[in-house]
Amino acid sequence: MSSNSCHLTWKSLQQYAQDTKKLELDLPHIEEHYNETLTFLTMRYGNLRGFMLFNLDQSREAEKSFRKVLEVDPSNLNAIGNLVVLYEEQFMYAKAREMHAKLKALLKEGGNNGEARQARATAEQAFAIQWFEQDKRDFGHLAYFEEAARRSEYALPEERLAWKFQCGLAVYRLYLQFLQAKATEENILFTRCKALAYFNDAIQVYEKHRPDNSRDAALCWVFIGIIVLDTEESERHDLFNSSQVAETTPKECFDTALSLSRTPYVVRRIGEQLGRPEMKEYARALEMLDEALEQNPRRCGWFCHDRKGIIYLQMFKHKTSLEGHSPDTMLQESLKNFRKAVQFxxxxxxxxxxxxxxxxxxxxxxxxxxxRQAVNHGIDDRCDPGLTHRLWAKCLEELDEFEGAEEQHFTARIVEQKLAQSMPGQPIPGLDTLRPLSAFRQVEKPRNKQGYKYDFFVSYSSKDDDWVVGVLVKTLEEKHGFKGLVHDRDFQVGKSIIDNISYGIDQSFKTILVLSENFLRSNWCRYEMQQVHLRAMKGRGDHVIAILYKPCEVPDDIAHLTYLPCKTDGQLGPDGWRRLEDALTDSDER
Structure with a gap:
């Protein structure tokens, strides 16, 4: 396989190449763009379409797609690279060598044209990743857009405008996540100003060169207006000074945007903002969303129905009056629009x-x-999963299902903690997160010789998650090769917590109790400890390992156990790790 960089070789796309179900669902949406006239800005859809078709075993159609890109841009590095890979996969080595020679010659060419081609190739990678990351909490595409924007001096003005706009959009979404996570003011201000600066840079490109993509310039004005609207009036002066953007108001921004472009993409965004409680222009907001919906029902259907649902729901919650609508009809209108949204x-x-x-x-x-449908679809960048589980618990309480309600409250706490950990910790573009449990999967086979499915089950308080997940589990699995069962990662969805706990203890060679005041205050940890105690009475007492993570009063149930103490800095030390490994490899049947 060739080592050239293209859609068919990028590691950043390999995880999506295997998801054929999603590729089949996404392909019709890509086809819509592909069937329009391809330009330097839209030919990315040709390469992305080819990527999807290739991974759906439709190589002939994939080849046509890559070839169509070359009709628009004969020196498109990604299309040529994709054809090299495609021909090699088909053992068509003569064609592969022809394409490879062409690619090699283009890569050797420097100068302004060479720099523009490299920037274009990087931007295409950003767009491809962005396609698969849409609605998610990921920002893998941001670094590529920033690299393309950095190298865009010799690219076409419409490309420079588009790439800077996409940088601003990604940083703006990052800023929203900072807000949701209640991050520090420093982080919030940094991302807010950076997004504003990118949008302003894009507008400067438009005003200087007047490229055809006025829609992107209009959207830049819309998002500047949104950021200003998000900022307290007393803080706006500092915001403009920090980002070197001329002072303006949300209304001025929206009016400027509409003067540049009244496409449905611009109209719907402004309609969304007018429906915010701060603006209170609900009637006009709904009118603009309907206007966008009428202009392009296919591409605006989800967005407009979703936002109309939100507006009606907000009016209900804020007890806002709207001619012709009672509180009940507002709820019904909201429900109707959300149901239409999920059809798209x-x-x-x-x-x-x-x-x-x-x-x-x-x-x-x-x-x-x-x-249940919500949680089964995976979180997006607008949701509050902790609240979902708490409202689920409230429903169960209304139905007198108190055991299930407690489980939902428990799940809410876990989700909220993991969500907080997933937020960026430094004022940099992209996510700088703690490593999630899913990132270090356990080994395939356990080390124990007694036939247990797992080497250990760990019982701990979620408040001690940093050390348990980031140090204990990581070390045992990655360094020592033990197979663990950890509730945040391995508990089965749909099975009760009680059943999951019993399964974890019964299927594990050892149970590790991570003792601390947090552990003792947790009802679920105490339940796990009681289950361990009951099994000890049935002859499995030697299957328990206690780690005193932080000083606490050891309960009578396990006071007889010898425990491994952590040092004051929360570390086991070399001797502690050796004793723990010895305990997990103990093969004596007792």
Whole structure:
């Protein structure tokens, strides 16, 4: 296989290449763009379409797609590279060598044209990653857009405008996540100013060169207006000074945007903002969303119905009056629009909102069904999963299902902690997160010789997650090769916590108790400890390992155990790790 860089070899796309179901769902949407006239800005859809078709075993159609890109841009590095890979996969070595020679010659060429080609290739990679990351909490595409923007001096003005706009959009989404996570003011201000600066840079490109993509310039004005609207009036002067953007108001920004472009993409964004409680222009907001919907129902259907659902729900919650609507009809209109939205695209947030409305209407079982659909679709960058589980718990409480409600409250705490850990910790573009449990999967086979599925089950408080996950589990699995069962990662969805705990203890050679005050205050940790104690009475007492992570009063149930003490800095030390490994490899049958 060739080592050239292209869609068919990028590691950043390999995880998506295997998901043929998603590729099949996404392909029709790509086809819409592909069937339009391809330009330097839109030929990315040709390469992305080819990538999808190639991984769906439709190589002939993939080849046509890459060839169509070359009709627009004969020196497109990605299209040529993709053809090299495609021909090699088909053992068509003569054609592969021909394409490879062409690629090699282009890569050797320096100067302005060479720099523009490299920037274009990088931007295409950003767009491809962005396609698969849309609605998610990921920002893998941002670094590529920033690299393309950095190298864009000799690219076409419309490309420079588009890439800077995409940088601003990604940083703006990052800023929203900082807000949701209640991050430090420093982080919030940094991302807010950086997004504003990117949008302003894009507008400067437009005003200097007047390229055809006025829509992107208009959207830059829209997002500048949004950021200003997000900022307290008393803080706006400092915001403009920090980002070197001329002072303006949200209304001025939106009016400027509409003067540049009244495409549905611009109209719908402004309609969304007018429907915010701060603006209170609900009637006009709904009119603009309907206007965008009428202009392009296919591409604006999900967005407009989703935002109309949000506006009606906000009006209900804020007890806002609107001519012709009672509180009940507002709820019904909101429900109707969210149901229409999920017909276009199924998202966590829309199902979650449907659940909230059903809860307000007292239809608890329908609400639970909607919340379940939400969590089954994976979180997006607008949702509050902790709240979802708490509302799910509220429904269960209304139905006298108190055991299930407790489990949902427990899940909410876990989700909220993991969500907090997933937020960026430094004011840099991209996510700088703690390593998630899913990132270090356990080994395939356990080391124990007694036939247990796992070498250890770890019982701990979620408040001690940093050390347990980041140090204990990571070291045992990655360094020593033990196979662990950890509730945040391995508990089975749909099975009760009690059943999951019993399964974890019964299927593990050893149970590790991580003792601390947090552990003792947790009802679930105490339940796990009681289960371990019961099994000890049945002859499995030697299967328990206690680690005193932080000083606490050891309960009588396990006071007889010899425990491994951590040092004051929360470390086991070399002797502690040796003793722990010895305990986990103990093969004596007792």
């Amino acid at each position: 695209k199924k998202t966590y947030t829309d199902f979650d909102c449907i659940g909230q409305i059903q809860l307000e209407l007292g239809d608890y079982q329908s609400a639970i069904a909607a919340f």
